[in-house]
Amino acid sequence: MYRDHVEPRTMESVLSLVKFTHCKKDIYSSFVPQQCPICGGNTVSSWDVAQAPVSIPCPFSNAHNEKCCFVLKPTQGHFIGEYDGCSDLHVGIASSKGIVYHYNETGIHKDSTGWEQCVSIPLVPPDQYALIYQWDSYLEEISPAEKWLSYRYDEQDHNCYTFALTFINSLLHLQGKKTFSKDEFTARYVLPKTRRASKYITLCHEVSKNGFYITDYFRDFR
Structure with a gap:
């Protein structure tokens, strides 16, 4: 969750x-x-x-030093010394400047701090300059959408993961590439990273x- x-x-x-x-x-x-x-x-x-x-x-990094990543961390507390392996996680999307866009019950947020200890999943090769520019532009474009207003939030069905995956799939669609279901994206990108983090x-x-x-x-x- x-x-x-x-x-x-x-x-x-x-x-x-x-x-x-x-x-x-x-x-x-x-x-x-x-x-x-x-x-x-x-x-x-x-x-x-x-x-x-x-x-x-x-396995952890400072999301504010990363570019164009899917990032996740515990909803409460921190991975080291506090995370029990079962509690909720919160996810977001890091821009090319390390600003983390994320969605919760109060709407969309843009954080320049607060994600200093997270699991980071890079999604754009560093030499893909056009895609990096498109990444930031599209983050700004979709964030104000009505579907991300606070009253639309649902803990189970319309949450931070919904926002992050919608953004990723929208970019993939614009490039004519295959999009991911939540289960597909989690299995391919998230689980390998979180398993390693759990061992650490x-x-x-x-x-x-x-x-x-x-x-x-x-x-x-x-």
Whole structure:
């Protein structure tokens, strides 16, 4: 379910994670310790290339630094430290200047702040200048439409996702391309990103609570 949004939180609050291997286990942490948390041995001395530390890419970004994206975040709170994996999400469309257009029970909003920690799905290649210009122009064109007035809002059937997908499909139609149903767009673009984000949230939670998160070797984080 997709609903309204709340106060900003910057990317600085997102925990940075690394993974290294020791004792035939993959170990996640916010830093590389001198001693293995399993055996107490020196972690560095036994590393080969496959076991050396690697940074885990953060799945979240600041929408206001992005261009022409579909963006989503929790309706209440933030992904890191607060999201339970089941609560409502709120979605919007980022312009080429990082302004997020979104729709809720009070109508259309254009935010220059408030989307600093979100999942971002780029939809326009950076070299498509004509489409980027069209993207912004069309955002301005459809936003004042009567169908996006506050009284038309319905939590289940006419919400923020309706606005975002209507915009995307309108641009696809203008280009003579196939449009998406909500299920199609979600399966192709949203679910791969949110699954990765969910794994990252789990890792952050465990590392914050215990200092480390240990899994069987070769259980890759992807």
